[in-house]
Amino acid sequence: MKPIISEDLRKRISFAAANGSVIAQDLLTAIKRCRDIKNETDKTINYFDSKRKVSNPESGRKTIRIVVTCCRKDLSNKSFPDYGNPQAPYFPENRSEISVHDFAALFKSVREKNYDDPDWVYYDSAMRLASKVKFRIGTTMADFIKAYDASNYIGLSESSQSTLHGSCMRYEETTRNAADYYVNFAGAKILIGETQEGEVVSRAVLWENVSVKDFQEPISFIDRTYTAFDGFLLSAMRREALKAGFLWRKTANDFSTKQNFTPMQDTKLTREAGCDGEGIFNFNAESNYLLNVFKAVPAHRLHKKGCPYCDTMSFLLYRQEQCQLIIANSALFGEKVARLDNTGGYGMPYGHICPVCGAVHNSDKDLCNLCDSLFYEDTIFGRVAKGNSVTYKGKSVPAALFKNKKPIPPFNAYIAIKRICQVNFSL
Numbered sequence: 489m490k491p492i493i494s495e496d497l498r499k500r501i502s503f504a505a506a507n508g509s510v511i512a513q514d515l516l517t518a519i520k521r522c523r524d525i526k527n528e529t530d531k532t533i534n535y536f537d538s539k540r541k542v543s544n545p546e547s548g549r550k551t552i553r554i555v556v557t558c559c560r561k562d563l564s565n566k567s568f569p570d571y572g573n574p575q576a577p578y579f580p581e582n583r584s585e586i587s588v589h590d591f592a593a594l595f596k597s598v599r600e601k602n603y604d605d606p607d608w609v610y611y612d613s614a615m616r617l618a619s620k621v622k623f624r625i626g627t628t629m630a631d632f633i634k635a636y637d638a639s640n641y642i643g644l645s646e647s648s649q650s651t652l653h654g655s656c657m658r659y660e661e662t663t664r665n666a667a668d669y670y671v672n673f674a675g676a677k678i679l680i681g682e683t684q685e686g687e688v689v690s691r692a693v694l695w696e697n698v699s700v701k702d703f704q705e706p707i708s709f710i711d712r713t714y715t716a717f718d719g720f721l722l723s724a725m726r727r728e729a730l731k732a733g734f735l736w737r738k739t740a741n742d743f744s745t746k747q748n749f750t751p752m753q754d755t756k757l758t759r760e761a762g763c764d765g766e767g768i769f770n771f772n773a774e775s776n777y778l779l780n781v782f783k784a785v786p787a788h789r790l791h792k793k794g795c796p797y798c799d800t801m802s803f804l805l806y807r808q809e810q811c812q813l814i815i816a817n818s819a820l821f822g823e824k825v826a827r828l829d830n831t832g833g834y835g836m837p838y839g840h841i842c843p844v845c846g847a848v849h850n851s852d853k854d855l856c857n858l859c860d861s862l863f864y865e866d867t868i869f870g871r872v873a874k875g876n877s878v879t880y881k882g883k884s885v886p887a888a889l890f891k892n893k894k895p896i897p898p899f900n901a902y903i904a905i906k907r908i909c910q911v912n913f914s915l
Contacts (some may be wrong), residue, residue: 491525492577494537495620496850500554504614507621508724509601511592511611518595529594535559535577536591538615542644549653552644554615556591557583588615602770606723613646619683621721621726623772625694626678632667635680636796641767642687645716649742652690652714656831657796665794665833669882669908674815675787677709679729681721690725691717691881694734695801701780701820703757703769709736709781712799714744726752739776741797743829746817751781782816786904795835795908803837806907808846811897811906823848826909843889852901862886881915 501519504512518528525534541553559577561568577583589608593599624824626632634640638658646867647651657666670676671692683692694712697706709727715721726737730752739748751771771777783801801815805822815828824847828836839848842856843865849856855863860882863886864873876887880895888900906913 489524489526489534491519491522491528492535493519497538497556500538500615500618503620503679504611504619504720507617507720507726507745508519509607509611509614509720511607512599512614514598514601515592515595517595521597522595525594528596531560531594532562533558533560533594535583536648537759539585543630549648550644551647551650552616553646554588554612555585556584556588560584568897570599579742580709583848588612607636610723612722613717613721616644616646617683619685619723621681621683621689623725625732627671628682629667631670631680632670633663635678635688636666640686640688642683642689643738646719649857649895651690651718652716655714657833661794662831662833666796668792668863669795672791673786673795673908674783674786675785679732681715681725682726689717690721692725692729694732695781696734698713698781698783698893699783702756702760702763704760705757707736707749707757707779707781708734709738709749710734712738712741713803738800743797746777746800746802747780749777749781750774751777758901779903780816780818780820782814782821783814785815789900790909791904793907793911793913794833795828796833797831802827802829804905806841806846806848806901808848808887811901813901818846825905828908835905837905837909841898841905843896843899843902844886846901883915 490843501515503514505516518708522528535558537557539555539557541555561582563576565571570579570582589612601625609712626635636657641652642848674761678695679692680688681737690713695711696708698709700705703730710726713725716726722741727765728906729737735753735755736749736751737743739750740850752771753773755771757771759769800817803816803819803824804826805814805816805819806825807814807822824838825841827838828835830836839850841848844855844859847856851857853860863875864871869900873886876889877884889896903915906915
């Protein structure tokens with residue numbers, strides 16, 4: 489008898505195949521070619537269906553796994569109590585459960601292939617999601633909000649440790665600040681995985697044209713990936729990023745190893761003059777390398793407030809000579825003015841940038857001590873300003889902060905830091 493497989497199980501296998509599982513793809517072929525299930529296995533087994541095993545951990549998130557139910561009874565045996573009843577295979581007392589792995593192994597062509605363990609993990613994970621995943625790259629605040637806001641997440645996950653459902657940025661205000669920061673300050677993109685119904689199942693920030701210490705060419709990489717089904721979506725997201733031209737990924741999918749990177753295909757970079765090993769350097773696919781990377785910011789000057797918890801580019805630095813702010817994965821490139829790894833939606837300041845001269849200082853005043861003495865003085869009537877002032881966005885500020893009616897670079901940097909780190913900053 490041909491294998492009798494429920495519509496639900498067929499759909500799951502088809503979706504797993506469409507989502508990149510090589511085992512599911514081979515299984516579909518094996519099922520299509522099979523004329524008699526008894527020729528594939530020595531067991532009396534048929535009438536296959538899928539069954540969802542859903543649990544509710546204390547966190548309230550539903551986790552799901554899939555088993556295959558089947559009938560192992562010899563329906564042709566006249567001594568079988570339900571002999572002759574066409575519904576006999578579906579009586580609960582006549583059904584058994586097997587794993588999706590054991591179901592696939594029933595078919596000889598699948599059983600005899602030497603799949604790697606990651607292939608089986610991918611297949612098991614992909615079987616849990618009854619939908620084709622659509623991937624897209626977003627560039628707008630609306631795209632980031634869709635990817636970050638927990639109200640858009642799928643209601644199921646592979647485990648109670650879902651990195652997507654456990655994200656510290658999933659709340660309304662932190663989502664808003666993450667979107668504002670990435671689009672209007674950092675100039676990053678977002679890779680989103682969605683079901684056919686539009687539920688978010690995965691997301692990852694994409695960084696383009698990021699400078700690398702000691703090398704001439706920039707790189708583009710996919711940052712830490714958050715998914716509801718790690719077993720297959722982690723590698724699927726990386727595959728999509730590679731297709732879009734992002735050749736690098738973080739070696740470990742975490743927040744702690746900020747400098748470890750892995751190329752997803754062989755690539756080359758040219759060392760800067762004066763560096764050890766000057767010339768072309770070959771990077772081998774799936775090998776681990778230590779890279780210090782940075783990007784000049786702001787990419788746009790429309791940022792209003794806050795920042796997300798940044799897994800990799802978590803240092804905000806300042807180069808006084810160039811009056812330049814940069815974000816980086818290490819503190820090698822300038823003076824540290826803020827850390828961008830706070831879960832509250834705002835950065836943590838390390839120092840002030842004087843809006844007049846650009847010096848980084850730790851005074852309790854906004855201006856450095858020297859500039860403060862030039863523009864303010866203490867009198868018996870209190871502290872008063874010296875020199876001319878102008879009104880900027882409703883606030884009185886020293887006229888020296890402007891040139892040709894535009895804010896000078898140190899003042900712009902000062903404003904940028906305040907917007908990232910100060911909750912109620914209004915300029």
